[in-house]
Amino acid sequence: MIRASDTPQAEKASGSGGGALLLLLTLVILFSLFRYLHGLAKLLAEAPFIDFAHYYTYTTVVARGLNPFDPQAVAQVDSALGIRRAGAAANYPPLFYLLMQPWALLPFRPAAVAWFLASQACLVATLWLCLRRFASASPVMVTAALFVVLNYQPLIESLALGQTNVLLLFLVALAWWGLRAGSPWVAAAAVAMALHIKIQYGLLIPLLWASGGHRVGNRALLLGSLGFGAGLLLLGPTHHLDYIRYVLALPDDLYTWTANLSPRATLHRLFATVPQGPGLAAGLTLALNAVLLILFARAIPRSVRPDSPAADWAWGLGLTAVLLLSPLTEEHHLVILLLPLILLLLAEPQARMGPQDQILLLGSVLLLGSRYSLEQFPAFHQGVLSLLAAGKTLGLAGLAWTLVRRLRADGGMER
Numbered sequence: 466m467i468r469a470s471d472t473p474q475a476e477k478a479s480g481s482g483g484g485a486l487l488l489l490l491t492l493v494i495l496f497s498l499f500r501y502l503h504g505l506a507k508l509l510a511e512a513p514f515i516d517f518a519h520y521y522t523y524t525t526v527v528a529r530g531l532n533p534f535d536p537q538a539v540a541q542v543d544s545a546l547g548i549r550r551a552g553a554a555a556n557y558p559p560l561f562y563l564l565m566q567p568w569a570l571l572p573f574r575p576a577a578v579a580w581f582l583a584s585q586a587c588l589v590a591t592l593w594l595c596l597r598r599f600a601s602a603s604p605v606m607v608t609a610a611l612f613v614v615l616n617y618q619p620l621i622e623s624l625a626l627g628q629t630n631v632l633l634l635f636l637v638a639l640a641w642w643g644l645r646a647g648s649p650w651v652a653a654a655a656v657a658m659a660l661h662i663k664i665q666y667g668l669l670i671p672l673l674w675a676s677g678g679h680r681v682g683n684r685a686l687l688l689g690s691l692g693f694g695a696g697l698l699l700l701g702p703t704h705h706l707d708y709i710r711y712v713l714a715l716p717d718d719l720y721t722w723t724a725n726l727s728p729r730a731t732l733h734r735l736f737a738t739v740p741q742g743p744g745l746a747a748g749l750t751l752a753l754n755a756v757l758l759i760l761f762a763r764a765i766p767r768s769v770r771p772d773s774p775a776a777d778w779a780w781g782l783g784l785t786a787v788l789l790l791s792p793l794t795e796e797h798h799l800v801i802l803l804l805p806l807i808l809l810l811l812a813e814p815q816a817r818m819g820p821q822d823q824i825l826l827l828g829s830v831l832l833l834g835s836r837y838s839l840e841q842f843p844a845f846h847q848g849v850l851s852l853l854a855a856g857k858t859l860g861l862a863g864l865a866w867t868l869v870r871r872l873r874a875d876g877g878m879e880r
Contacts, residue, residue: 490608497615505585508625514577517627518550520557521573524565527700533562534707548573551626554711559704560661560696577627584624587635588614591804594642598777599811610810614803618836623797629662630800636662638804640669641780644681645771653684660685661692664712665791672783676776677768719793720746723846726857727794728753737847754790761786764869774812778871781805785865796857799833805868806830818874826867832860 522542523533531538533555543550555562568576592614596607614620623630636659643652656673659666667689673682697705719725720733720743729750736742736749764782769775784801788794809826818826839845839854846854 487604490604493608494611494615497612501615504621505624508621509578509581512625512627513549514581514625514627515549515551516629517577517580518548518573519553520562520565520627520629521569521576522546522548522550523555523557524562524569526555527562527704528566528569532703532707534704534711546573555704555708556711558661558664558696559700559708560692563696563699564661580627581624584631587631588620591635591638592807594638595804595807595811598642598645598808602811606810610807613806613810613830613834617800617803617834619796619799619834620803623800626797628797628800630797633659633662633666634800634803637666637669637780637784637801641777641804644678644780645776647771649681649684652678652681653688656681656685657688657692660689661696665787668787668790669783672765672779672786675762675767676765676779715792717743721847723840723854724795725793726796726798726855726861727791728757728789728858729792730794731852731855731858734847734851735849737851757786757789760869764872766872774875775872777808777812778805778868778875781808782865782868782872785861785868788861789865794858794861799857799861802833802861802864805864806833809867809871822867822870825863825870829860829863829867832856833864 522539525546526533526538526542529538529542531542533539568580570576571579592611595610596602602610620631622628636655640652640655640659643649643655656666656669659669670682670685670689673679673685693705720730721737722730723734729746732746732749732753733743736746739745761782765779766775769779781804784805788798788801791798806829837856844850
């Protein structure tokens, strides 16, 4: 029994503990924020933004009425611009290079800085949407979510390259918000825009159909088709046909490229030293993709209330499916996974998770967000040892399994 004279001491101890926790959380956020802002300042001063330079170059090619798949036309623009860029072909959907036209009106360096700052705005907007959804989240979990975002290595890599991934993160977050808020046109427009930035995000339309969002899926298909028609009208069929040919016949070296984290590339590297290895890897990839599609189809509810937790986990699982099924997944593509990771942390799943599920989530966060690589060791580039370099892929699979378990635990398996 607590005596009355002990009560003030107990309250004082409780208040002291709460103050210490608040101080600790503040230190974690401030330390991470300082580190993040310091990294941003270094990027602004030093980064060549080579992927943005790729967009800028091909946007200029298109603006001049030239064919972006004509090597001579591209070389002509490269010579005129004189900027360092990623060496890939025009591997974005044709409409993308029309949407990027305003950026090409500026000189390259101011355009790159403006793109960089726009990415920060997209990141802040994504965080705002998530925090608004979980306004009652505890300070501990808000701190955990912010810590993951501010220390997430794929985000830093994406910003250093000037990639589109933070914009895509905002679009998929906006689509998720539109679904929850009952704004089908907002959700549909965000999905349509995403697929015209990276074509693999067209997989979100079947996801919408499969989970009962037929109205949004149909509108996204309509808007995506209108975008395709506009691009076809403005750019002509040649650009589109060349793009389709490129997508259907990706360079073979992409499948053994060590920066490609997709399951397909993992299998190609595994069997690279085996006779008939490419054919074996291709067959196993088809089988694996079929298994993944079946697993995703069984896990995603046929009908789910937009305001239920299952809607959050289904959307997050769809995003992991895009990356697992894509033939090319690089580390910076993992920025998209910040959305399901933030949602999982803010929802405080540890209150309903067993120890094994908590370890799975923690392991996924560490594998996806940490900085590590075996790139400098050729022994890990192919063969059995290459599996040791598949940590990010393993983290992606772990996150997918975590989301499946959340769907089951929250009663989302509705048929």
